[in-house]
Amino acid sequence: MDLRRLLGCVNLLKNEVRTKQEVDANKLKVNELLNIEARKQPGKPLSKLDQQRKTELITDLAFDDALTTQKMAHLSVDQIEEVGEINRQLRSYKSQMRGLGATGDVASADSKQAQKLIQDKVAALDAKKQENTRS
Helix, strand or coil: CCHHHHHHHHHHHHHHHCCHHHHHHHHHHHHHHHHHHHHCCCCCCCCHHHHHHHHHHHHHHHHHHHHHHHHHHCCCHHHHHHHHHHHHHHHHHHHHHHHHHHCCCCCCHHHHHHHHHHHHHHHHHHHHHHHHHCC
């Protein structure tokens, strides 16, 4: 197995053990970093404040990645497989929710009941995933 494929597997596993809160926090940091880069004018260096914030964001993102790697290293193979199965189920429920929205009849009582049922199942799976990945 070459290095790129191995790193891809490691990143795949890291993504499986990240919680929704971790993913959301990561997205905010990445978006802020992209905004800083977008403000950069060609041929000119970043302002001192932007450069400092960019360094902080990169450090935070690297630290978060290291924590995720550490969390993953403390999980057993069975726990990683269970988290993977939970994520598969979550993706399935999200697909069901998209299908429910695609029907166009989201205001009916049946639709609202189905939506509530799916949301409850997703919340239960999220809680189970957090419990499994807590180190």
